Amino acid sequence: MAAADELAFHEFEEATNLLAETPDVTTISRSDPRTPEGQVAVAVGSGGGYGAEDEVESDKTALLQEPQPQPGFWTFSYYQSFFDVDTSQVLDRIKGSLLPRPGHSFVRHHLRNRPDLYGPFWICATLAFVLAVTGNLTVVLAQRRDPSIHYSPQFHKVTVAGITIYCYAWLVPLALWAFLQWRKGVRERMGPYTFLETVCFYGYSLFIFIPTVVLWLIPVPWLQWLFGALALALSAAGLVFTLWPIVREDTRLVASMLLSAVVLLHALLAMGCKFYFFQPLPLEHMAPAHQDTSLHPNVVLTPTPPRPMITEGLRLQV
Amino acid sequence: MNETDLAGPILFCVALGATLLLAGKVQFGYIYGMSGIGCLGIYALLNLMSSSGVSYGCVASVLGYCLLPMVILSGSAVFFSLQGMIGTVLALVIIVWCSLSASKIFISALDMEGQQLLVAYPCALLYGLFALLTVF
Numbered sequence: 001m002a003a004a005d006e007l008a009f010h011e012f013e014e015a016t017n018l019l020a021e022t023p024d025v026t027t028i029s030r031s032d033p034r035t036p037e038g039q040v041a042v043a044v045g046s047g048g049g050y051g052a053e054d055e056v057e058s059d060k061t062a063l064l065q066e067p068q069p070q071p072g073f074w075t076f077s078y079y080q081s082f083f084d085v086d087t088s089q090v091l092d093r094i095k096g097s098l099l100p101r102p103g104h105s106f107v108r109h110h111l112r113n114r115p116d117l118y119g120p121f122w123i124c125a126t127l128a129f130v131l132a133v134t135g136n137l138t139v140v141l142a143q144r145r146d147p148s149i150h151y152s153p154q155f156h157k158v159t160v161a162g163i164t165i166y167c168y169a170w171l172v173p174l175a176l177w178a179f180l181q182w183r184k185g186v187r188e189r190m191g192p193y194t195f196l197e198t199v200c201f202y203g204y205s206l207f208i209f210i211p212t213v214v215l216w217l218i219p220v221p222w223l224q225w226l227f228g229a230l231a232l233a234l235s236a237a238g239l240v241f242t243l244w245p246i247v248r249e250d251t252r253l254v255a256s257m258l259l260s261a262v263v264l265l266h267a268l269l270a271m272g273c274k275f276y277f278f279q280p281l282p283l284e285h286m287a288p289a290h291q292d293t294s295l296h297p298n299v300v301l302t303p304t305p306p307r308p309m310i311t312e313g314l315r316l317q318v
Numbered sequence: 319m320n321e322t323d324l325a326g327p328i329l330f331c332v333a334l335g336a337t338l339l340l341a342g343k344v345q346f347g348y349i350y351g352m353s354g355i356g357c358l359g360i361y362a363l364l365n366l367m368s369s370s371g372v373s374y375g376c377v378a379s380v381l382g383y384c385l386l387p388m389v390i391l392s393g394s395a396v397f398f399s400l401q402g403m404i405g406t407v408l409a410l411v412i413i414v415w416c417s418l419s420a421s422k423i424f425i426s427a428l429d430m431e432g433q434q435l436l437v438a439y440p441c442a443l444l445y446g447l448f449a450l451l452t453v454f
Contacts, residue, residue: 080365080366080367080369085433085436086432086433087432087433087435087436088432090436118367118436125443126443129443
């Protein structure tokens with residue numbers, strides 16, 4: 001191909017921002033980035049196109065193809081364009097979420113207007129699963145150190161974790177997207193992100209909590225708080241850097257309120273997970289001083305009679 | 319992969335149940351339930367990710383045949399308890415083996431290059447559930 005140079009990946013940050021700010025230059029319509037591109041990607045097959053290559057392709061093929069009617073959202077083919085990613089693309093997006101850089105918006109730089117649902121879906125599933133497993137493991141490990149603690153497998157934690165994480169990953173982006181759409185009138189230069197892009201970067205931002213949750217198994221309280229703070233800082237920084245180009249044109253008050261609301265919700269999620277799944281088990285024989293009365297405690301620290309031996313035996317049959 | 323052969327997979331599921339029975343766990347219901355729902359999930363995912371569709375029988379067939387190493391794991395559980403370090407390591411190796419072979423067959427049959435790890439990960443989660451059943 002003649003455009004071989006354009007296909008090489010160049011680090012053009014200004015160009016990326018300019019392209020985003022003047023969307024008329026690109027051949028993709030802002031409101032519906034999927035239609036011509038999604039079909040081009042499927043037709044080409046590997047779907048590994050970035051930036052310049054996509055625009056060149058869609059220029060040519062848009063002339064050759066007739067615009068096909070959008071499949072309804074109840075069919076598989078509607079969602080197929082969101083799963084059209086390679087392993088390398090997913091890994092690149094995960095790395096991008098782990099190391100946020102100021103001035104690099106995750107959506108413009110890594111997603112390049114091609115959000116995928118594979119990453120967010122599996123990251124949320126893994127996070128929910130890991131939360132439930134490590135929540136149970138902390139009690140098992142505590143029991144090994146202190147045999148008076150009574151442990152029974154808490155399978156409802158999987159459900160709670162799943163529902164919490166998925167609700168957060170879908171409802172918060174929905175609210176954020178709705179708010180940004182409402183404020184669209186204030187912005188002239190750059191269009192807001194589509195709903196799926198918002199879901200996408202929220203999903204990828206949750207990735208850093210997976211190793212953090214595993215590290216929370218270490219029963220040293222200050223270390224747990226340190227890891228939590230670190231993960232929250234990285235994740236929230238990623239969100240803020242991604243949202244900054246959108247909100248900086250708004251009034252100061254609205255911009256600062258929005259960003260602080262986003263960071264606050266993220267912090268609430270992290271702390272909620274820490275407290276619910278990792279109730280700190282005191283080393284002494286004291287009752288757990290924990291606040292959430294709606295949760296039934298999974299730890300009974302009063303000295304128990306020999307009954308647990310029988311229940312242990314019964315439990316192994318499960 | 320036009321022929322869908324379910325005799326082998328069903329035989330392996332029964333073999334898994336039998337070896338678990340030898341270790342004292344009666345869990346046929348869980349095995350059939352998890353296989354059915356897991357196959358459904360992988361079927362949905364593969365239809366979304368591949369450009370050509372895939373039939374449910376094909377998915378069930380491939381996942382069933384790749385369950386064989388899990389039968390080996392549960393067979394070994396008869397002779398020594400898997401709840402120690404060696405059991406954990408063995409279970410992890412078996413899970414990786416199962417999911418890599420399943421994803422390799424899916425990739426070659428459905429012509430999805432560059433997506434092997436993306437397909438292997440959900441298969442690993444499914445086989446991980448089977449391993450949990452075997453170990454605990």
